[in-house]
Amino acid sequence: MIIRLFLIGLLTVSGSGHAVQAVNPPGLLPAEIAQPLLQQDPGVAAVRANLNVALQEASILDRSPYEWTATVTGQRRIQNYGPNNNSNGTREEWHVGIERAFQLPGKAMADRNIGKATIEESQARYGEAMHAAARELMVLWIDWLAAERARELAENNLQLTQTSLAAVQKRVRAGDASKLDLSIARAELAVQKRLGNDVKTQAAAAWSYLSIRFPGMKLQVMALPTPLPIKEDVAFWRDRILDKSDELKVVQIQMKKAQAYAEQARANKTPDPTVGIYQASEIDGRERISGLMLRIPIPSGIRDSRSAKAIAAVEVSRQEVELKKRQLESKIVSAVMITRGAYVSLQIANEGAAAMQENARLMQRAYSLGEAELQAMLLSRRQAIAAVTHALQAQGTALTAYYNLLVDAHLIWGLGHD
Numbered sequence: 001m002i003i004r005l006f007l008i009g010l011l012t013v014s015g016s017g018h019a020v021q022a023v024n025p026p027g028l029l030p031a032e033i034a035q036p037l038l039q040q041d042p043g044v045a046a047v048r049a050n051l052n053v054a055l056q057e058a059s060i061l062d063r064s065p066y067e068w069t070a071t072v073t074g075q076r077r078i079q080n081y082g083p084n085n086n087s088n089g090t091r092e093e094w095h096v097g098i099e100r101a102f103q104l105p106g107k108a109m110a111d112r113n114i115g116k117a118t119i120e121e122s123q124a125r126y127g128e129a130m131h132a133a134a135r136e137l138m139v140l141w142i143d144w145l146a147a148e149r150a151r152e153l154a155e156n157n158l159q160l161t162q163t164s165l166a167a168v169q170k171r172v173r174a175g176d177a178s179k180l181d182l183s184i185a186r187a188e189l190a191v192q193k194r195l196g197n198d199v200k201t202q203a204a205a206a207w208s209y210l211s212i213r214f215p216g217m218k219l220q221v222m223a224l225p226t227p228l229p230i231k232e233d234v235a236f237w238r239d240r241i242l243d244k245s246d247e248l249k250v251v252q253i254q255m256k257k258a259q260a261y262a263e264q265a266r267a268n269k270t271p272d273p274t275v276g277i278y279q280a281s282e283i284d285g286r287e288r289i290s291g292l293m294l295r296i297p298i299p300s301g302i303r304d305s306r307s308a309k310a311i312a313a314v315e316v317s318r319q320e321v322e323l324k325k326r327q328l329e330s331k332i333v334s335a336v337m338i339t340r341g342a343y344v345s346l347q348i349a350n351e352g353a354a355a356m357q358e359n360a361r362l363m364q365r366a367y368s369l370g371e372a373e374l375q376a377m378l379l380s381r382r383q384a385i386a387a388v389t390h391a392l393q394a395q396g397t398a399l400t401a402y403y404n405l406l407v408d409a410h411l412i413w414g415l416g417h418d
Helices: 002-016 030-041 042-061 105-174 179-213 232-242 246-267 300-370 372-410
Strands: 067-079 089-101 273-282 287-295
Touching: 002 372, 030 105, 042 105, 067 273, 089 287, 105 179, 105 246, 105 300, 105 372, 179 372, 232 300, 232 372, 246 300, 300 372
Parallel strands: none
Antiparallel strands: 067 089, 089 273, 273 287
């Protein structure tokens, strides 16, 4: 019965995921790559294995906790009524019986409800583990792509600095620039080489972290995606994420389990009876005894205390659900606002980077023509590098916020169909 309920629950969860269509933004790590990485994650695998534990626990609760008990007793009776009494002697006697406690109807239903809630909690924890792994994979993947993009920018900056050095050398040969300018240009080249080595190291470290944490990840560098603006209002994201939040489902199911425990404790206020039959033989079989046995514990106040404790635990769980819901709502609203703000910041950063790069290009040309000083050219180059770096950081921030919102809403990587 528990297994059937579990399968029905799976079908219900899968069916509810079709209310909102999944999205596939350009540049996203494909689901056929992400899903195996998530499924093979040790944390996810451990929770998935725990589902079998929950199924066995539910199967145990679906059965009666009582078993048949057999009793066998043998004894020897010595009779001594005085000298010369024919009744004197040793008599063999025995007693056999079988008994079993029976669970009252309401208790069996409460146990089944506990078993069902145990399976549902395990299923929700599996979804929560998938969600946590997806968030971690997303962040590590974006960090790696951003580091690779920073390495590409550093290589481009190094080439531009080498071009600037060539321009300085040309002017020195022509007598239009001093050896001090040449020394400054060479120092700038050394700085760019150092920065290039730094970002190269960061890219290698980011890949090492990603590939070790998710061993099935292939070394396939792609362009860092550009986040899309979110058009839906806050109410859409709040309702969608709360509906799909396995973190919220866990505490809701824990409240459901607490209610089932309260029902069990209430039912246990009435003790379960024990019924048995027995047969005995006394005085070498001259007397035969058969009978029925009924044993009922006399309840004490401890049963009422246990029931009151279980009922109080339900209220605790109810408040925990309300707290978790409020915490998630505040995080969702904050995440939506941050995602929108990060997208706007990215547009501003891109505009600034484009302007600074154009300014650096013009200053480079002006210096080559002898119309600008070296310090002005280097300053414009540094400003352009800083602007492009800030734009890359803004892109990584906006992309992480955007993708995390999609992960929380279970709109990518097949998370809506777990």
